[in-house]
Amino acid sequence: MDKYEVAEILNEIATLLELKGENPFKTRAYTNGARAIEALTEPLDKIVDEGRLGEIKGFGKALQEKVAALVETGKLEYYDKLKASVPEGLVAMTAIPGLGPKKVVAIHKALGIDSLDALETACKDGQIAPLSGFGKKSETKILEGIEHSRNYASRHHLDEAMLLAEPILDDLRAHPDTIRCSSAGSLRRSKETVHDVDFLVSSREPERIIDWFVHQPEVTSVLAQGDTKASVIIGRKGIQADLRVVSDAEFPSALAYFTGSKEHNIVMRQRAIERGLRLNEYGLFKSKEETRDPELRVNCATEEEIFRELELDYIPPELREDHGEFEAAENHTLPRLLEWTDLKGSLHNHSEWSDGRGTLREIADAMSDLGLSYWAITDHSKSSFQANGLDEKRLRQQIKAIAEVNQQLEDEGVDFRLLSGTEADIHTDGSLDFDDDLLAELDIVVASIHQSFQLEEKQMTERIIKAASNPHVHMIGHLTGRLLLSREAYKVNHQEIIDTCAKTGTWIELNASPYRLDMDWRHWRYAKSKGVKCVINCDAHRFEQAGHLRLGANVARKGWLTKEDVVNTRPLKELWELQVRD
DNA sequence: GCCGTTTTCGGCCCGACTGTTTTCAGTCG
Numbered sequence: 329m330d331k332y333e334v335a336e337i338l339n340e341i342a343t344l345l346e347l348k349g350e351n352p353f354k355t356r357a358y359t360n361g362a363r364a365i366e367a368l369t370e371p372l373d374k375i376v377d378e379g380r381l382g383e384i385k386g387f388g389k390a391l392q393e394k395v396a397a398l399v400e401t402g403k404l405e406y407y408d409k410l411k412a413s414v415p416e417g418l419v420a421m422t423a424i425p426g427l428g429p430k431k432v433v434a435i436h437k438a439l440g441i442d443s444l445d446a447l448e449t450a451c452k453d454g455q456i457a458p459l460s461g462f463g464k465k466s467e468t469k470i471l472e473g474i475e476h477s478r479n480y481a482s483r484h485h486l487d488e489a490m491l492l493a494e495p496i497l498d499d500l501r502a503h504p505d506t507i508r509c510s511s512a513g514s515l516r517r518s519k520e521t522v523h524d525v526d527f528l529v530s531s532r533e534p535e536r537i538i539d540w541f542v543h544q545p546e547v548t549s550v551l552a553q554g555d556t557k558a559s560v561i562i563g564r565k566g567i568q569a570d571l572r573v574v575s576d577a578e579f580p581s582a583l584a585y586f587t588g589s590k591e592h593n594i595v596m597r598q599r600a601i602e603r604g605l606r607l608n609e610y611g612l613f614k615s616k617e618e619t620r621d622p623e624l625r626v627n628c629a630t631e632e633e634i635f636r637e638l639e640l641d642y643i644p645p646e647l648r649e650d651h652g653e654f655e656a657a658e659n660h661t662l663p664r665l666l667e668w669t670d671l672k673g674s675l676h677n678h679s680e681w682s683d684g685r686g687t688l689r690e691i692a693d694a695m696s697d698l699g700l701s702y703w704a705i706t707d708h709s710k711s712s713f714q715a716n717g718l719d720e721k722r723l724r725q726q727i728k729a730i731a732e733v734n735q736q737l738e739d740e741g742v743d744f745r746l747l748s749g750t751e752a753d754i755h756t757d758g759s760l761d762f763d764d765d766l767l768a769e770l771d772i773v774v775a776s777i778h779q780s781f782q783l784e785e786k787q788m789t790e791r792i793i794k795a796a797s798n799p800h801v802h803m804i805g806h807l808t809g810r811l812l813l814s815r816e817a818y819k820v821n822h823q824e825i826i827d828t829c830a831k832t833g834t835w836i837e838l839n840a841s842p843y844r845l846d847m848d849w850r851h852w853r854y855a856k857s858k859g860v861k862c863v864i865n866c867d868a869h870r871f872e873q874a875g876h877l878r879l880g881a882n883v884a885r886k887g888w889l890t891k892e893d894v895v896n897t898r899p900l901k902e903l904w905e906l907q908v909r910d
Numbered sequence: 911g912c913c914g915t916t917t918t919c920g921g922c923c924c925g926a927c928t929g930t931t932t933t934c935a936g937t938c939g
Contacts, residue, residue, distance in 0.1 A: 350911095352922090356922080357911035358911075386912065388911060425938085426938090428936060429937095431937085462929085462930080463930060469928090513939090553927095557927070586939085590923095597924080607923090608924065
């Protein structure tokens with residue numbers, strides 16, 4: 329069993345314990361254990377083999393035994409028994425907003441309900457409202473929740489959230505009663521998918537800001553509206569948006585608090601407690617007791633100053649996942665992160681020659697107008713016939729056509745170049761769609777998998793390693809083939825592939841399509857530690873997808889990457905020098 | 911279930927909102 333499967337079971341154990349009414353701190357121990365396992369950078373089976381599970385923070389005797397059993401045998405008696413003792417379907421019911429473990433159990437005890445379908449029927453029949461602690465509104469909300477979970481995915485792509493949030497943020501900024509404002513939450517941390525969109529505003533007139541917010545034309549329903557907080561559903565796709573309004577003195581601590589992550593915040597609070605202080609969304613206070621007394625407030629005008637009071641360097645929002653940022657911030661070793669404006673071009677893109685839009689010249693003009701320096705045309709290869717992939721003959725024609733466009737650009741004095749390339753399919757055996765002779769004629773070779781996703785992890789890993797070992801391959805494209813919120817990643821051993829790329833000097837793509845964002849940000853720190861370079865690529869099929877560069881850079885920041893770690897921050901001349909291999 | 915430079919027992923982050931209640935439990939982030 330791999331670490332993700334183990335983590336999933338630990339999380340399920342936590343939910344099951346909650347349903348059984350266990351000590352909440354015991355529940356939390358399992359949740360913490362799941363997180364710690366997911367965050368591991370070395371293989372879990374290796375840690376188990378060497379008996380080092382106890383070195384993981386929060387791992388005592390019980391968790392060590394349980395995880396070792398899961399890794400070694402794939403089974404855990406404790407889990408099986410626990411699962412058998414809780415009616416199936418109750419876990420799914422806890423996913424409905426407003427229904428936690430206590431209420432789910434209450435409904436089950438009173439009515440014997442153990443599935444979403446049965447719950448829906450009971451609501452419609454008016455059986456829920458008479459229960460103690462429930463009412464007519466509970467019934468309506470549960471029905472809405474079930475409906476919502478069917479109509480909309482509960483998470484959304486990052487670009488969708490950004491596109492929705494930015495105009496609202498602009499309007500909030502322009503609102504006469506706004507002093508400061510920002511996005512917060514997972515959007516500000518650039519998570520690859522987000523559950524909701526968070527806004528924070530400081531103002532002397534909170535009720536006016538709240539009122540303005542819930543009356544925005546995009547708002548389709550108001551979930552909650554109070555004096556300092558409102559939750560609404562916005563947009564066609566139904567994204568939840570939360571707004572908090574605080575005083576300006578509270579803004580820095582509120583921003584830190586609502587940016588999260590939850591795990592990061594817990595460490596921040598603990599650091600405050602260790603220093604005899606108390607941190608909450610209202611400020612950092614010289615008190616051990618709960619207080620909002622301005623007299624006790626440690627004056628912090630910005631987030632930076634809060635970090636300083638807790639003896640930390642400023643931690644950029646993208647890094648706030650409790651994935652090692654505290655150690656680095658203490659030791660002054662946080663990286664200076666990449667900025668999206670550092671990017672000079674994209675090395676994996678398509679044109680009308682395969683399944684993209686636009687002629688070579690149109691693409692060159694569009695990207696040059698954006699201020700980029702180069703743009704690789706890497707159309708699909710012949711095996712991807714569904715994408716009108718190029719065979720040898722058409723690829724040779726395209727190389728010539730690109731040379732002609734570049735000649736025109738040079739004659740016109742335009743400081744921009746197209747690069748010739750291919751996105752070569754990796755066959756099941758790891759061989760590529762073109763011979764080495766032809767690959768050698770190209771500026772850029774991206775090797776990607778577009779079929780046979782179902783191979784076992786071992787075979788899939790060997791397949792990619794073989795492709796990465798071809799001296800003509802510059803980079804591996806979208807390493808796991810995942811489509812966020814729709815298709816699971818195919819199983820690969822990231823570590824082995826990264827180790828190979830470190831030896832061969834092969835780059836790994838961070839595919840900046842909002843549906844991919846692949847390789848996942850969680851693996852970049854390991855790649856970086858091995859000296860493997862990243863390439864942030866648009867995988868553009870249309871002009872406007874050049875904008876994916878910004879998204880890709882945001883996610884690269886989340887992987888701790890700097891300008892130096894990313895190949896396409898370099899000017900063309902340096903890019904050529906990087907390509908020379910031993 | 912985990913943890914410990916006062917502690918091997920008694921803590922474990924904490925505040926807002928909702929819906930149901932007549933003062934609060936449950937849920938959420």
